[in-house]
Structures are given as structure tokens and as C-alpha cells.
Amino acid sequence: MNSGTHGLKLTYLSACLASLFVNQVVAADEQSASKNVNQENPIETVSIVGSRQAYQGNFSPLETPQSELRINSEALENAGAIDLNQALDLSASVARQNNFGGLWNSFALRGFVGDENLPSNYLVNGFNAGRGFGGSRDLSGIETVEVLKGPRAALFGRGEPGGTVNLVTKRPTFDTAGEIKISAGSYDTYRADIDYTTPVSDEVAVRFVGFFEDAGSFRDTIESTKQGFSPSIAWDISDESTLVYELEYAHQEVPFDRGVLAIDGELGRIPQSRFLGEPGDGPMEGDVLGHQVEFQHDFDQNWSALVGVNYRDTSLEGFATETGFDGIVDEEVDRFRRYRDYDATYQVFRAELTGNIEVAGLAHRLIVGVDSDKFENDQFALRDRTTEQYIKVFNPVYGELATDFSTQIDRLETQESLGVFVQDQISLTDKLDIRIGARFDDYQQTLNNRLSDSQSKQEETRVSPQFGIVYEASDTLSVYASYGENFRPLSGTDSSGDGFEPNQSTSAEAGIKFTLNDGALFGTIAIFKVEQDNLLVVDDPTNFTFAAIGEAESQGIEIDINGEIADGLTLWASYAYVDAKTKNAFFDANFGYTIEAGTDLLNVPEQQLSLQLVQLLELDGKEFEVGGGLVYVDKRNGYFGTDFTLPSYTIVRAFVAYEITESISLRAEVDNLFDKDYYTNSFADVWVQPGTPRSFRVSASYNF
Template sequence: MNKAVKQTVLFSTVSFSLLGAGLSTAQTNTDSADKNKKVENIVVTGQRQAYQGDFAPLEIPQAELKIDTKTLVDAGAVDLTDALDLSASIARQNNFGGLWNSFAIRGFVGDENLPSNYLVNGFNAGRGFGGPRDLSGVEAVEVLKGPRAALFGRGEPGGTINLITKRATMARGGELRLSAGSFDTYRGDIDWNTTLSDAIAIRLVGFYEDAKSYRDTIETNKQGFSPSFVWHLNNNSQLNYELEYSHQEIPFDRGVVAIDGKLGKLPESRFLGEPGDGPIETDVLGHQLEYQYTFNDSWSALLGMNLRDTSLEGYATENGFGEVSKDGEFNRFRRYRDYDASYQVLRGEISGEFDTAGLRHRLIIGIDADEFENDQLLLRIRGDQYINVYNPVYGAYPLPEPNQTQTNQVETQKSNGIYLQDQISLSDKLDIRIGARYDDYSQTLKNRGNYFENEQSTTTKQTESRLSPQLGLVYALNPSFTLYSSYGENFRPLSGGDADGNGHEPNQSTSIEAGLKFDLNEGRVVGTATVFKVEQDNILTVDENWNSLAIGQAESEGFELDLNGQLTSDLSLWASYAYVDAKTTNDFYDPNFGYEITAGSPLLNIPEHQLSLQLVQQWFVAGKALDLGGGLVYVGERNGYFGQDFELPSYTTVRLFSAYDLTQAIELRLEVNNLFDETYYPNSFSDTWVQPGAPRNFRISSSFKF
């Protein structure tokens, strides 16, 4: 295959689009008095994304989708859930009362008791309890479909989400954005980048948001800060550091209930918890440090470290699982949670290319080690905690103190891995990719006792070794079209233990996919059409005493089409469609709700059909750019209660926006979401935990570039 343009990620180039015109990415300004001084210019080297190597999109034998900054802004995406709505391959899942991101890729979700994992600049970083991820410090979102364990190690069977952050570059400038919207929502974002010398730059990114909600009594407060610096040590090496801090206060909200199996009998605003519980508080403090060394045009090395601590703490009165009486009485229970998690990752990687026997090899080889500690205390109290769903009276009784220990454990997962991938060009048209990763994994589970087990305390440990292979094939029909196919295996360690306190065999999956990639209009329009099938074993369920069991099996198969780019110089298109058939493949008993699950049952919250569209047309008014755009998200019917005949209805939401450049530095933007005020339900866990979507709402914002 002909050598394509290198896909090295240049953060300085990306920064230009954020910080405005007139910013130089390869030089610094000097005072007139210094013009005659001899200054040694340092060449800005590009930063490679870990695990990804040096490949153009058409050369990769797996489906991928990159959501860039402009697309995120045009879609009005503020948090990760908003961004992932742009990919039809991703379905929303139970979001734990609004406290974390949970999503399924190609029909499969991870552990329902933990947030969905994602990567940050190639590092595992989504695990933990830091609240929903805000996009303030995010440059782009990559949807890497299919299993990636051959490089990344542990992961989700349907694919991986990678966040590319806003890092310091050799540029000067910034942007301040202020916005106000429906439900008394007010937000401010700042992004400022400057150089300290010819070799050092810093970038300060942060946000603050205060908002009420379409949900009664709900108020949230969020803030975050993501500073970073880059130090170009010389022409061959650079050092990057970034910090992640956030603090969020979010009331726990299980949503609405279906009455007699029917949704819509309660308004979307009806909150069934207790405002007196106060918010759940989540915190994140993370550090990421990377050193890159470029040996020559063909070879480079990357060393990295990631440390991340998260916590979640607070009270919540939650919807119960009983029925609503004829007069509207509904019982609830109250919980107290104190969760802490820490994650540490070390990684070293070398990538490059060489020729042997007339064949071109592009090689990635590396080692990594990580440790995840998950400390959970969950207390509960049940009893007569009734509320009338038609006429709720909050604070009708003193809130009881939870006194039953439901979970009290600390789990430590450790993994050491070595991986290798080689993509070999057998001819100008044909590439083959082979690779594998070996992981040595251990889990230590200390159960400090709960009332189901008569306060017994146990400590168990298990070790596992896993080999995760991959195989891919890419054939270039011509410079604009390639055919590809791939096979991969994936594993994901399972949290928790069985009735004896022992850990579980990891979740194991296999995947095969094939498709067509295309690059049209001189690279301005790109797309992928894919068919796939994923099978997995050892899916967690629980027994009658709420001890976990790994007995489930499932499969997912379907078709995807992604298309985006500039149709003309003034018209851009974003389109993503997916057909996904995800179902169980064995019979088992699920004591979550006490039902027999038969083979062929649809998986929770997975629509067969999903579509995301966005069109943006640009005009010039009075010599200034005016963008008018619109988009829609269609989600088909989904199973809303595993093992039961309860479906969430399909829905379509429509969004319009306009953006006008008042000056080169000032932009005004107006957005209308859910234009037709459709009542919809994005996800559920049962018929008493159903999340309603937001009604029609507005947002106006102004940005100032400096």
C-alpha cells in the first residue's frame, strides 16, 4: 500500500482552530529590540497518540469515528453523553441517577455497577466515580469500534472511547465563552494558551456551571480546571503534563415510574426523591505526564504516567421496585454512599517502520502496568418511606438514617501487559495487520462484611493470564476506497465476588467485522460502512443474596454507516446510522428482579435502529460568517426492563442553531434543543427507574477570542 500522510496528532494544529486566527504555532513573538538577536529555533514535534501508530484512516482495519471540536460545538455538546449521541453505534445506558457516564457500544455495556470506561490520550482514565465527564478540556472524541484489547488491554467488548484533551502548544491566544439557557442554566468557559519561552508553553482551561433543571427541585453546581504545559527539550524530545480537577454537586435522581406499565402518566418534571438529602458530591484529581522522543523520521518512543483519584459521597432517597397504588402511594428506600477509587498507569512504547525482504513493516511494541483500587461503602434502610407520585409532599417525615450494610469492600485490580502490533505491506494495495497482547492480571477482594453474610469479613485473591490476539486485512481498491476485515479477542476483569467471596473469570469476547472505507472530494468527505458480529461470555448477574454470578452469554450483530465532511465549501454533513441486534444466547435466572431470562431476549436499552444527522450551511452577511445548522437524533424502541415486556418508545429530537461572527473576535450563538418538545425517555433500568429527556430548551452564548 502506498505510504499515506502520517496521522501524527499535532496538538498545535488543533489548537489553531480553537484559539482563533492570527496565532502562530511554530514561532514566538519578539520585541523590536530583540530582532537582531540570534535565537535558536526549536522545531515543534508532533505528539503521537499512544497505541495508534502511524496510519492514515484508510489503512486501519477497524471502524473509527473522530468527533472534532467544530462538530462538538455545532452539536451543542457540553458533556460526554452529548458527544456520544453523535455516534449511532453508541446507546445510552442507566446513568446512575445522573452521576456518571454509561453507554453501550455495538450493543454491549460494561459493569452496570461502574461507569463506562474510557481513555484519555490513550490512558485508561474513565474508571472511578468523578461524575459525568465535562467536555471543557476535551479537543476531540474518538469512537474506536470493535475490541481493542490487543493494544489497550482490558476494555469493553463493543469498542473504546478515547478523549483527546486540550494541551499546551506553541501558540498565544485564548477564548472566553459565556452562556445562559433554559432552567436558569449559566456557564462560563475559559481557554488561554501562551508561551513562556521559545521552548515552554502553558494552557489554562476551566469551566464553571450553575443550573436548575426541568426536574423539580434539582439544582447542580459544577466546576473544573485543566491546566497543562509542554516543554520542547530539544529538536527530538518534548515533555507534556496536564492536571485534571473537577468538583460536582448533583442530586441523585432515579427518574420517573411507569404506572400500570405505562409511561407518560407523570410529567417529565416529577422528582420522586427527597430534596432534603442534598446533592451527591463527586471529585476528581488527576495527573498525566508524557515524554516523547523522536529518534528519526521513522522511529519514536513514548513514556507515560497517569494518576487519578476520584470520590463520590452523599445520601439519596430512591424509587423502590414496588407498584404505585391506586391513590398514588409509592414506597422508596434511602441509601448512603461513600465511594473512593484510585487509578495508576505506567506505559512505555516504541513505534516505527522498517523494510525487510521487500516488505514494509509498521511496528508498535510496548509494556504497561496499571492498578485500580475501588473502595465502596453502601448503607441502606427500607421501610415506610412513601410519597404520592401525583401530589408529592417533600419532607413529610424525618429522613431515616441508613443502617444496613449493603456493600462494604475494597477491591484492587493489578495488571502488567506487553503488546506488539505489526502492519505489513505485502504490496502497494494489500496490508495485513497481526498483533497480540499478553496480560498478567490479579484481583484482591476484601469484603469487610455485609448483613447478607452475617457481617463476615473475607479476603480473596485470584490471578489470571490472558492472550488477546488481533488480525486485520486492508485492500486498497484505489486511492479513495479500501476494503478491510478484522478479527479480535477482548477480555474485561469483573468486579466483585461470588457467594464465597471469590472473584470471577474475566468477561471474554470475540469480534469479527468487515467493511468499506472511503475518502472523497480530496479528503474533505470520509466515511465507513461496516458489518460486525460480537460474542461474549461471563456476563455478570447476581444470586438471590445479591452476590454476583458470571453466567450470562450474549451476541450482537449489525451494520453501521458513518459519513462526514464538507459536501461543498459552504455545506457540511455529519451522518451516523446503526442497526444493532443484541440479545442473550443462553437461558439463566436473573435475581435482580427474580425473572427467568430466555435465550434471544433483547439487551437493555439497545435500539435496533439509531440515527444521528447534522447539517451546517455557511453564508456571509455584511462580510461576516453566519452559520445555520440543524440536527436530529432518532432512537428506536428499546427493552426498558430486562426480562419483562416493557419497552421505551422510539423518539426523534430535532435541534437548530445559528452562529454569527460580529467581529473577528466576537461570536454570538443561539441554540434550540428538542425543537418540537417531544416527550422521550433515553434510558431505564426498570419500570420504576426511567430517565425522562429534557423538554424544548434554549441556550444563547457569546465567545470572545483574544
């Protein structure tokens, strides 16, 4: 890669960001001067602390009968996380899954993942937003990543039984502040970020968040570019009412990369850098355009209403040449080529009322609401089935592009649902609370298979109950237990062209929550069990049809501890033991194997640990941070129906950060400090994602 070209790109981008900053500061100064001329007293600015989170209610962590892990911006920065996959490595309850050649986020929470043919769903400020296409989620506009574990269907509805992930975005404040950050790293990786917020009047504030990244890779021939922009505006209509609008735009160009393969069941026979696709395919292009509006009104100190609307349009398009499953013959592996054109829209509306009321001498904290969503999944794909394509795995020669395409997929799936929910947490005593909740869902799925010129439609109604109990033994300790039922719609069709009944699950957990060190350190210890029915398995890989015949269960223990353990010394520790297995035997036509009962679920380690320590020091009167951490991932099932296993791994990272002035700071980081070979996930022994070798990154930040 031409470093001179990258230098010019970075210089140009820096100039653009600096110009934007100067214009904004000048405008803010002119506005401030104008106000001071017209008013005798200076304006007192007040920061927006943050809008109330949807579905969350007014509960302290010790009062909540479920396990939750909140990864704030400081923890994300200390971990060097710039995308959602890296952020979720901080939670040992989350395991990486097949990421569709690096083009979407896929993860299992407490052992369970969603539809393997769609990205894992996540929430943004309580809105369902993860489904669809558009690339891996960048964290440039994200303040906090919440891992909300356990049964949540009574409020969130149609989600995963192990829990859900919620992203809390950066929103405007009424204090002018900003940051420009430029970084450079291994493999010709360059990135620039900007974050600027300011008031434009006494009632209105804006925020501009954006990034640009131009990156090479340790993978041969792989280069990518990503950019995004997330402006938002907050309007304090009155002392009781606030309106917030947020826009999300992102564009990514990333080559489709299935990773490496094992030879005779053995990984490491070819370099981790070896790319077995076709550089001539070019990148897949992913686009996201989203809008989110929230209106919050406080009727009084007890009652509040929240109304929100979200619309998200995503797309993914491009060619990809992928390794096949016929095995290696004469040091060659077969390949096939596909063209994909995927589009999805997601529309969500929600309204909820929260408040406190006393009935028969008992205090009730209520959440009552309604939501609706519509998900349209439009998929078109071509595949070459006639051209014989092979590539030598030890000495690849690129340049052969198949062109004899036929249509493989051409369908439009629409999922619509309407939900009504209620949750009541009742204080039986000053220390004992019970939680009762239920959700009613009316769900409809329509499938229009344009390839076979057939249509199908199904409707379902479901009630998802939730129960919980929490006892605050002291101001620093509580014990809890909870139970919930859940359902999740399933995409795709069976061999008859019909849809499926939703995936069903039950989930239970119990745990202890505690604070130490005068509240500076918080911890949760939980045990859990999850059971699922109607899991999708492949019925006909040629026609892309499925059968909902799988059953599985997951059980285990989790320990999460984070906070300050001594003066200036912070700890982040997350450990999970997860035993996730199939409950019944079934035939998986994807690879022609019978999956026996008791088989480990794919890519789910039995043990996982994330650990991080950061010490804040002082050097020459300035703040100096030094920190490090590790991620341990146990061995995992790497290929259903076989004994192929991904090996366990431990990777270590370290960083130092120094505040040169009040405005300028420097940071240096190294990932995979001991340069270990490791593999993060797989779909089969020919699609295995290798981890990044030792890499470095330096960055400079200017705060104003």
C-alpha cells in the first residue's frame, strides 16, 4: 500500500475536520457575544445528563432482578474498541460467531445466537435496529454498550433468550466541547474521528460525530474503507418536555473474506494471511441510513411518557468468490462465485408510560406501553454453478472470475408485529421487591418467493410472561431470581415454501449483586439456564430452505466485577462458564451429517475470561495512564457434525496514555502482545476466521 497516498488522504481529512471545528467555534463565539450584548447577566448553561432509557424504568442496579453489564466509554477506550465485536469481547457471556466474511456483527449471548443468515439483532436506545445489512457496527457515535442478560421478552419482545445488547448513543449537551482524534496503526491503518457538541440557543443543542477509516490488513490483498456521520439535535421544549433527533449514516467498502481453511483437520498449515478468494471481485459495499426521534414528557415527579420512532435502511451489494466444501485435492480447493444484492428496512414505533403509584399500602413502579415494528428483508443472489474453479492453497494464483450465473435467491420477506407490555415492580417491604410482567405480541410474516413465484403467509399471537424477585440484604448487597419466556420470529422457508412457527425459549437465572470500596466497585455473580425449541437447521442447501426441528439448552455461571479497587487503580473482570448443547438429534443437510443430542453449539466456548487493569499516575504534573488486559477463549466446536475444534487462545494487550497539556493527549497501544496465532470463529473447517497478529496503534487527541 502506498504510504505517501495515505499520508495525503490523512492530511486532507485532518484539514477538513479542522475547518469544520474552526467554523463551529467561530459561530459559537459569535452567538455567545451576541447574547452577552443583549443581556445584562450571562447565560447559565446546563448539560443534558441523558434521556431516560426506554424500557429501563427507574431502578438502581441492586434493585434489578437480572444481570446487566454496562461498558462505558472509558472501558471501551481502555480496551481499544472501535467496533461492536471488540466491545463485546469485554463481556465473557458473549461469544463471537460466523461474521459473514467480516460483513456483519454476529454473536451468541449465553450460548445462543439468532438466525445464521442474518446479523445478530441489537437495540439502539431501546429501538430494535441490528437486523439488516450495512457492515459491522462502528462505535464512533456510541457512548455505552449495555449487555442486558437474561429473560427480557416481557418488555423488549422478539429477541434472543440469552439477553440483548443495547447501544446508547452520544447525544447533545448544553456545554460546548469537542474532540478531534487521529490515529495510525499497523497494516497501513489510518483513522480520524471528530466529536463536537454545542448549544445553538437556550433551548437547542447539536452534536456532530463522524469518522473516516482507511485500512489495510494482515490478510493478503485485503483493503477497506469506512466512513460514518451521526449528527443529532436536542430541543428542550419546556421544563417538562424534550425532543431528540438522531441521524445515522455509514458507508463501508470491505472485501468478502471467508478466512483460512484447515488441511486434514489441522489449522496453521497455511499462513494466517492467506486469502483464498478473488481480489478481482472488489469490495462488498454496505450502506446505512437511519433516523430516530424521541419525545419525552414528565407529567410530574412520578409519571413520565416516552414516544419514539425509528427508521433504518440498509443495503449490501457485491461479488465474492468463496471456498467450497469438497476438500483439498492435489493441493487445490474448489471455489464458487456469488453476487449478492441485499436490502432491508426496519421501522419501529414505541410509546410507554412509567410511574410510581401506591395501592393498598404497597409501592408499585409501573412500565406500560405499546410498540410496533416492520422488517422488510429483500434478498437477491446469483451463483455460478457450472464453471470449475480451483485455487492452489500453498501457492495461489488469482485472476479467474466465474461469469456463468443463475439466480439462487430472489425473495422478499416482511415481518410485522404489534406488542403491548406491562411491568410492575412491587415493594412488599423496604427490602423485598417482586417483579411481574407480561407482553402480548401479534405477529405476521409474509414471504414472496419471486424465484418460484410463490407466496406464503402466517400469523402468530404470543404472550411472554416474566417474574422476578429481589431482596436487598443491605445497602451493598442484594440477591435475586427471575424467570421469563421468549419467542423470536424465524426467517426463510421450508421445502414447501412456508414459513415457521417462532423460536420458543424459557430462561431462568439467580444471582447476587454487590458493591465494594464505598460503592466504587460493582459486581454480579449469576447462574442461569436457557432452553430453546424450533431452532432452524438447513433442509436443502441448494434451494436455501430450512427446517425448524432443533432443540438446545444452555446453562452456566457468570462473574462480572468492575470499578476502582484502589486509589487510581481500576479493574474490569468478566468470566463465564457456559455449557451449551443440542437436546435432540437431527439431520443437518448443509453438510450431510447427523447432529447427535449433546453436541456442543457452534463457536461457544465452555470458559471465557476478559480482564483489564488500568493505573492512573502523575508524570511531571500531568495525568499518565498505563494499562493492560487479556482475553481468554476456551476451545470451541468449529464444524457441526464433525470433531473439528477451534483451539483455545489467550491474547494480551497493553497501552500507555499521556496528557501533554489540558487539550492534547497521546496514546500508544499494542494488541496481541505476544503475537499468538488464534482463530475467533468458524462456520466449517474451510471457513475459519483468523485473529490479527501483533499490531500497534498510536493516536493523538485534541480536546476543546
